Structures are given as structure tokens and as C-alpha cells.
Amino acid sequence: MVDEGGGRFSAVLCFSTAVYSVEAVKRAAYRFTDRLSFDISLRDQEIRCSVTPLADMTKVDLASLTARVRNEVLDQDLRERIAAETAGVRNVVLAYAFSATGLQDS
Secondary structure, three states: OEEEEOOEEEEEEEEEOOOOOHHHHHHHHHOOOOOEEEEEEEEOOEEEEEEEEOOOOOHHHHHHHHHHHHHHHHHHHHHHHHHHHOHHHHHHHHHHHHHOOOHHHO
16 A cells, blocks of 8 residues: 555555466456556566555555455456356357357358
8 A cells, every 4th residue: 555645545456477367457457447547567477556546545445445356356367267268168059059040041
């Protein structure tokens, strides 16, 4: 947590690129853009995410919200991995579903 003076705080979240993708971090950040501003950058093997509240927020509230951002990054990363692991099955199910519609006969 960084005290920017005047009762305003910001935070920096760091995520390892060995564990998380930049896409997962960006998707998670997007879910909070109504309350937080994000500056995402890559540095060595780390995704750095500077977080600034859009409105006045206590240090405790910012800490709570950044914890929720961390959880959302994990959620988005797992969604990516599950989608990749199940892509083949999903494509077969979709192909079968559309083959039975008669759309290809026209």
C-alpha cells in the first residue's frame, strides 16, 4: 500500500508470469474498473499491476478490494485453463449440435 498523501492510497499487485497470464490479469482488472484504475506492465517474469481507487477510499477498504482483485485473477486464470483443456470436447458438442439443425443443407 502506498500513501499518496491527503488520505489517498494506491497499491501494487505482482503476479508471476510462470503462474498467471497477462490476459487473466487484464480480465480480472476489467471487472473492477468501476471502482479502480489499473496500470498493468511486464517486468522480467512479473506482471505488475498498479491499482488506484477512482474515489476516496480508506486503506482498509483498498486492501479488501485488492484482495478481491487477487481472487478474481485466480478465477480468470482457472477459467482460461479449463477452457483450453475442454476446447476439444466443446468443439465436438457444438459441431454435433449444429450438424443436426439442417443449416448446412441450404
